[in-house]
Amino acid sequence: MAKILITDGMDKGAVQQLKDFGFEVTEQFYPEPELIQEIKKYDAVVVRSATKITKPVIDGADNHLKLIVRGGVGVDNIEVAYAESKHIKVMNTPGASSDSVAELALGLMFAVARQIPQADASMKAGKWEKKAFSGGIELAGKTLGTIGMGRIGASIARMAGALGMKVIGYDRFPETARTRNVPLVSKEELVKSSDYITLHIPYDKVAGAELTAKEFAMMKDGVVIINCARGGTVDEDALLAALNSGKVRGAGIDVWVGEPNPRRDLVEHPKVVAIPHVGAATGEAQGRVGGEVVQILKEFFKK
Numbered sequence: 268m269a270k271i272l273i274t275d276g277m278d279k280g281a282v283q284q285l286k287d288f289g290f291e292v293t294e295q296f297y298p299e300p301e302l303i304q305e306i307k308k309y310d311a312v313v314v315r316s317a318t319k320i321t322k323p324v325i326d327g328a329d330n331h332l333k334l335i336v337r338g339g340v341g342v343d344n345i346e347v348a349y350a351e352s353k354h355i356k357v358m359n360t361p362g363a364s365s366d367s368v369a370e371l372a373l374g375l376m377f378a379v380a381r382q383i384p385q386a387d388a389s390m391k392a393g394k395w396e397k398k399a400f401s402g403g404i405e406l407a408g409k410t411l412g413t414i415g416m417g418r419i420g421a422s423i424a425r426m427a428g429a430l431g432m433k434v435i436g437y438d439r440f441p442e443t444a445r446t447r448n449v450p451l452v453s454k455e456e457l458v459k460s461s462d463y464i465t466l467h468i469p470y471d472k473v474a475g476a477e478l479t480a481k482e483f484a485m486m487k488d489g490v491v492i493i494n495c496a497r498g499g500t501v502d503e504d505a506l507l508a509a510l511n512s513g514k515v516r517g518a519g520i521d522v523w524v525g526e527p528n529p530r531r532d533l534v535e536h537p538k539v540v541a542i543p544h545v546g547a548a549t550g551e552a553q554g555r556v557g558g559e560v561v562q563i564l565k566e567f568f569k570k
């Protein structure tokens with residue numbers, strides 16, 4: 268039976284299902300130099316985001332590895348084209364975490380609008396700063412601009428609509444957008460007319476950041492920026508400048524350029540709610556991811 272390496276952890280029930288099915292399962296994280304040595308022992312590897320399947324790792328597989336499964340959405344930690352050139356299939360679980368990421372983005376919007384984490388930190392420091400936290404804003408009645416109208420974009424649009432927000436979307440590939448009654452507009456129109464802007468797109472290494480100083484200059488004063496997409500989709504220098512100038516009221520950030528060591532000036536900024544890339548980190552999402560990974564492996568190795 269096929270040998271499966273799980274490097275970044277997986278839902279316990281799903282691991283058990285793989286074992287019950289007869290797969291030989293190893294759960295072990297390897298730093299890259301060790302992974303290059305070990306990978307050739309396996310038929311398939313399952314990763315989340317910590318493990319990078321680089322060209323040297325793929326070369327280390329010595330034509331033995333047949334399948335790479337990314338438990339999650341983005342495959343930017345995998346050299347997909349190179350793997351495929353070596354006849355290694357790359358698969359992911361695109362829909363399993365959409366609602367979890369959308370709920371987190373919404374949670375960050377509330378957190379920024381009412382400074383909930385800052386108020387909590389102040390209370391825990393023994394203070395009662397009612398005045399300092401009296402300048403909140405509402406979500407209801409505001410315009411939410413969603414950049415990327417795919418699975419997560421559509422999910423947050425549904426949730427935000429239920430809160431009484433007016434949702435508009437921009438998608439670079441409108442023919443694939445899951446608009447579900449959300450009007451699609453140009454990026455410029457979205458940037459100019461939104462009170463809250465949330466990103467749900469992959470990072471494009473060639474095009475770079477989607478929100479740069481040019482877009483920040485066009486935004487409404489007091490806009491809220493939420494990034495649960497990928498580090499780099501928002502230019503971090505431009506965001507910092509816009510926070511300092513007051514153009515941006517606050518930002519909720521789950522994803523960072525320098526993960527796992529993001530720049531401290533943004534993390535520690537008083538207007539930033541900072542969290543460590545936990546968009547898909549719910550029991551429900553990981554349960555669904557695990558279930559989909561099990562299906563992928565069973566299907567692939569039944570041939």
Ligand SMILES: NC(=O)c1ccc[n+]([C@@H]2O[C@H](COP(=O)([O-])OP(=O)(O)OC[C@H]3O[C@@H](n4cnc5c(N)ncnc54)[C@H](O)[C@@H]3O)[C@@H](O)[C@H]2O)c1
Pocket residue numbers: 339340341361364365368414415416417418419420437438439440441443444445467468469470471477495496497521522544545546547548
């Ligand atoms: N924070 C987390 O833990 C977490 C978890 C899952 C996914 N994500 C990120 O969320 C992103 C979106 O996930 P999804 O499941 O909705 O993907 P999806 O493929 O269903 O949707 C992405 C949409 O964005 C559009 N798009 C791509 N590039 C664009 C650009 N530059 N500008 C505007 N639109 C663009 C696509 O046409 C597509 O409609 C993923 O690519 C991933 O980077 C983050």
